[in-house]
């Protein structure tokens with residue numbers, strides 16, 4: 385069957401035809417392609433098309449798709465069985481790697497998704513502090529956790545409103561939603577509610593509304609003010625962890641959170657999440673402490689084999705300088721193409737990750753991100769897709785690179801993108 389047929393049939397028995405909403409192409413229109421195979425920097429579809437991939441399965445494919453070492457590790461692990469429901473050595477080895485590589489990680493607990501990781505961080509922070517309020521930032525996405533599917537209420541500083549049906553108002557109101565990079569708003573919030581606040585959770589570099597970067601020491605201010613009021617600081621590093629630096633944003637920025645959520649790269653493409661942090665906090669977790677958290681497949685041997693291999697390759701190859709170089713190459717090329725055509729485009733970037741805002745102005749927060757042109761993004765997306773280059777099927781995601789994106793292919797991409805700006809804008 386081709387993608388059209390598969391999509392039609394899937395829609396009859398899978399809501400929207402997809403197992404995760406962004407895959408349905410609703411924000412960009414058209415029918416999503418169905419992938420037959422992925423390899424290196426490319427996706428091969430059931431329709432016989434090939435796409436150069438800037439989504440990288442939303443981050444896990446740091447070493448490219450179908451990396452041979454990761455694949456072999458999974459195949460070898462599978463020969464011993466796929467799940468034990470009892471501890472295995474691979475879980476210890478994974479915990480060793482994470483606690484060695486992640487600055488705040490004195491202890492770590494594995495989960496099966498980033499959502500579980502952030503959900504567990506929030507429950508743990510509430511249990512440890514005995515407080516109920518939390519703070520998040522507009523534009524940050526932390527998975528589909530009830531307490532985090534919240535948007536700013538009318539009184540932003542006070543009560544959040546549900547950002548999804550099914551989230552009770554009584555729960556949402558415990559979450560305040562502030563503007564990223566807005567230190568005065570943070571200070572005002574804490575002056576009123578600091579004593580009732582369990583934690584602040586933040587994507588240190590928000591990558592779910594394009595890519596926003598901290599300004600004016602915002603992360604250091606977050607650390608200072610949370611410490612002052614006895615609230616915990618949670619870094620959601622599900623995307624930034626192991627990608628923007630070996631030790632993630634907390635290493636790159638020199639800001640130590642109390643807890644962090646991890647995912648994506650640590651699963652090597654298999655379903656994994658993790659949360660880690662200060663020993664005194666993590667020891668509040670069952671079976672030691674009163675905060676319950678569990679998972680049938682947490683620490684699954686196949687996922688541990690894949691994730692361990694990815695982390696071992698990071699330690700062996702030290703790939704971040706090369707990844708940064710690739711990021712610089714493609715972002716400078718895209719910027720030059722847009723400039724030549726007179727198209728307003730901001731391209732915030734960090735190692736292995738960049739944003740595309742079709743806007744005249746810099747984007748440092750969600751309100752500014754929302755002003756960028758979704759129409760121009762769609763035009764860019766469609767123009768690239770029909771020429772074999774795949775960017776995120778939504779104007780409010782970020783673009784990912786892998787170590788399989790070699791210079792020659794990136795230069796070829798740049799040529800194609802130049803043609804997109806010439807022909808479609």
Ligand code: KE4
Nearest residue numbers: 404406442497498499525526527592622623
């Ligand atoms: P998962 O539950 O999808 O494994 O992780 C949730 C999550 C948590 N924190 C951050 C910073 C995240 O970006 C995510 C999930 N990222 C999206 C992409 N923007 C996953 C793609 C999807 O939802 O299909």
